[in-house]
Amino acid sequence: MKIAAIQMRSGLDPEANLAALEPMLAEAAAAGASYALTPEVTMIFPENRDQLRSTAAPFEGHPQLARVGELARQHGMHIHIGSLAVPLPDGRFANRSVLFGPDGRQVATYDKIHLFDADIAGLNAYRESATYAGGDVAVTADLGPFTLGMSICYDMRFPRLYNALANAGANLIAVPAAFTVPTGQAHWHILLRARAIETGSWVIAAAQGGQHPNGRATYGHSLIIDPWGRIVAELDHDRPGVLVAEIAPEQVADARQRIPALANARNFALPGALQP
Template sequence: MSDAHHNSESSFGCACVQMTSGPDPARNLAEALELGQSATAARADFLTYPEAVDLLDPDAERVKAYARPLEQHEFVLGMRQLAARQKQWILIGSVTARSASGEIVNRSVLIGPTGAVLATYDKIHLFDAPANRDNPVPESVLYRAGGTARVFSLPWTTIGLSICYDLRFPLLFRALTHHGAKVLCVPAAFLQSTGEAHWHTLLRARAIENGCYVIAPAQCGVPHAGRKNYGHSLIVDPWGRVLADAGDQPGVVSAAIDLAVLDTARTALPCLVHERTFSMHTPNTAEAALNAHA
């Protein structure tokens, strides 16, 4: 594990906290604070947590009753205190929150080193795969989908925000990149089955195709009966190289984000400036029949 602390204006240290959050918010907060105060986490300039870090509960009614505005959210308040105490940037991958209009949202929260909430992002692509034992409630039953993508400038670089299922929609990440993102954040709670199939591949693809670093803190283990999370929080560089992998147990991994590597990758493979617009020709029925008999 590398020392996460930055040593120049072109690099900074990042850490991913990997957890097994469950139906007990108080326990989840205690674990988040304990891991966040570990030596590796405390050295990082930018500390990141997974999706649903405050609560993973299969009971939809309990989730609805738990949701609250950020200013009243005990988990967010705890993380704000941690950020101020350790003087670091913290990304809460997501919490179950209530919007200003009272709707429940799956919301990322970015906290600055003074403890102030500086940016939020509501998950755009809700996981509405067919309900099964692993995923009993489609997300749209609980949450209102977000409609606005978000980038934010840290002292060292610009990050693009996303959450979990967003990973499967590459146009979102291209838009974030074209709006200045050099680091893509993908906090997640991937299931074991889909994680084994796609997690590493998709994260490496988003890094390579956009010439970006990818930081992906994840949930691991069994949060409640019937669900198993994949884990493997990853930090990936713009060449698709995995710099840190947390495996399948709770803990913290870290790596240095070196923006010189990003500049080299984008210079060697200038895909972002070689994009071209194009038209699409789809033969109509008459054209297709004519061509078939030509």
């Protein structure tokens, strides 16, 4: 099975972002990919919360998603929109992944679980939870020879989610992202390879890359990693592009037989500590 990671440089106009995505999906399909993943915040990478509120469309009847469904049917492939902002009744948004099947229908959605709330020395506090509501359900989806586990960006720092996805049958894990340059240089490759190694799964990470109209810079370097933790394909830059690689489920079985970490895991107690 061939899979594709689409690297983008999303801006402030959803229609312009969709127009940039369409030829890259066509390129992935022409290369034989039957599954393509786009980055986090594919449809709009906003400058601020007010701009997001003025441009984010309701999920039902979403115009850009309707077009993506048409493209999935046209190319006969699974298209996985890494994420887009979906308005919620409380005034916040869900950071939602949407998977389309080759028939153009939505087959799965996932709302990003882990939100980045931090007090950083010398900077103002960052509260992703002020804009987004975290999801509370892990999601897998059938891709034929593979079972897809869905995650988004900051999720990758929480191994328990990936362990749960693998134990639920996932052997290909999607990580759409919009990593900053400093954290990307320090952690991107290491974290993604670790998630592949500890679960014995294929990992595909589609990234935002470059200088965006909102003033932010993202790291790029979309990756496809095998179950042994080897990087089998990489866009070694921050420019838009298409990354395609062939993957095989047999390598999952081999990695998990050689290092049966999922099977060997045990529950344990830590006296005096709060239980997860």
